[in-house]
Amino acid sequence: MELIIFLIFVVLVLLLLVTNICVVPQATAYVVERLGIYHDTWNAGLHFKIPFLERVAKKVSLKEQVVDFKPQPVITRDNVTMQIDTVVFFQVTDSKLYTYGVERPLSAIENLSATTLRNIIGDMELDHTLTSRDVINTKITTTLDEATDKWGIKVNRVEVKNIIPPPEIQDAMEKQMKAERLRRESILRAEGEKRSAVLVAEGEKESAILRADAVREQRIREAQGEAQAMMTVQQALADSIKLLNDAAPNDKVLTLKSLEALAKVADGKATKIIIPSELQNLGSLVTSIKEIATDPKPEQ
Known part of the structure; x- marks a missing residue:
C-alpha cells in the first residue's frame, strides 16, 4: 500500500514538473510574475516555471x-x-x-x-x-x-x-477632374491632328522633290543619251573618213561618193539641187544629171 502511494506521489511530481516546463517560440517573449510581482522576461528557448509561485502574466509578440x-x-x-x-x-x-x-x-x-x-x-x-x-x-x-x-x-x-x-465636394472634384480630362483629350486630339497635317505636308513635299528629281534625272539621261549618240555618229563619220583616207581613193571613187551624197539629198523635199562645178565637168558619168528639179509629190 505504501509503495502504491509512493508511486502515485512520484507520478504527480513528474506531471507537475512536466507541466511547468515552458518553451518560448521564436519572436515571442513571456512576461513572468512571481507571487504577483514582475520577475523576469523569457525570450525564445526552454524555461522552467516554479509551480504555484510563478506564472506567465503575458505572452508578447515581438513581430511588427x-x-x-x-x-x-x-x-x-x-x-x-x-x-x-x-x-x-x-x-x-x-x-x-x-x-x-x-x-x-x-x-x-x-x-x-x-x-x-x-x-x-x-x-x-x-x-x-x-x-x-x-x-x-x-x-x-x-x-x-x-x-x-x-x-x-x-x-x-x-x-x-x-x-x-464630403459628398458635395466629391461631386465638385469629379466634375473638375472630368473637365480636366476632356481638356487634355482635346489637347491631345489637336496635337494629333497637327502632327498628322505636318506629316501629310512633309510627305507631299518629299513626293514633289522625288518627282522633280526623277524628271531632272530623266532629262539628264536623255541629254547624255543624245550626246552619246552624237558622239557615236561623229566618231563613226570620223572613222569612215579616216578609212577612206587610208585607202587613198582615186577621183572616180570620190565622184561616186559625191553622187551617193547627192542621191540622199535628192530624197528630201528640196525643189532644186545645184551640182557643184567640179561634178559638171564629168560629163561621161553624169550625162543624165545637169539639174535635178523635183516638185513635191501630191499627197495621196
Missing part, C-alpha cells in the same frame, strides 16, 4: 504588427469635415513596459492616432490636405513614436489610407 483603424472624422482649417482612416505599423521593443505601461495598448494607439490626426488636419486647408499625405504621415509617425516609447512600443510608420471629403 499592422493595425487598420476605422475612419475618423476630422475638420480642416477651412471648416470642411472629412473622414480619414490610417494604418499603423508598430513593434514591441520592451515587453515589460508593454505589459504594465498601458491598459489595452491597441486602443490607446488608436485614440492617440485620432487625436494627433485631428490636430494636424486642423492646421491645414482642404486642398493642402488632399495633396500632402506624405507630410501627414511623417507628422503622425513622429508624434506617435514619441508618445508610445513609455509603453515599450516603437511606431515604425503611419500611412493615411483614405481621405474622404
Whole structure:
C-alpha cells in the first residue's frame, strides 16, 4: 500500500514538473510574475516555471504588427469635415513596459492616432490636405513614436489610407477632374491632328522633290543619251573618213561618193539641187544629171 502511494506521489511530481516546463517560440517573449510581482522576461528557448509561485502574466509578440483603424472624422482649417482612416505599423521593443505601461495598448494607439490626426488636419486647408499625405504621415509617425516609447512600443510608420471629403465636394472634384480630362483629350486630339497635317505636308513635299528629281534625272539621261549618240555618229563619220583616207581613193571613187551624197539629198523635199562645178565637168558619168528639179509629190 505504501509503495502504491509512493508511486502515485512520484507520478504527480513528474506531471507537475512536466507541466511547468515552458518553451518560448521564436519572436515571442513571456512576461513572468512571481507571487504577483514582475520577475523576469523569457525570450525564445526552454524555461522552467516554479509551480504555484510563478506564472506567465503575458505572452508578447515581438513581430511588427499592422493595425487598420476605422475612419475618423476630422475638420480642416477651412471648416470642411472629412473622414480619414490610417494604418499603423508598430513593434514591441520592451515587453515589460508593454505589459504594465498601458491598459489595452491597441486602443490607446488608436485614440492617440485620432487625436494627433485631428490636430494636424486642423492646421491645414482642404486642398493642402488632399495633396500632402506624405507630410501627414511623417507628422503622425513622429508624434506617435514619441508618445508610445513609455509603453515599450516603437511606431515604425503611419500611412493615411483614405481621405474622404464630403459628398458635395466629391461631386465638385469629379466634375473638375472630368473637365480636366476632356481638356487634355482635346489637347491631345489637336496635337494629333497637327502632327498628322505636318506629316501629310512633309510627305507631299518629299513626293514633289522625288518627282522633280526623277524628271531632272530623266532629262539628264536623255541629254547624255543624245550626246552619246552624237558622239557615236561623229566618231563613226570620223572613222569612215579616216578609212577612206587610208585607202587613198582615186577621183572616180570620190565622184561616186559625191553622187551617193547627192542621191540622199535628192530624197528630201528640196525643189532644186545645184551640182557643184567640179561634178559638171564629168560629163561621161553624169550625162543624165545637169539639174535635178523635183516638185513635191501630191499627197495621196
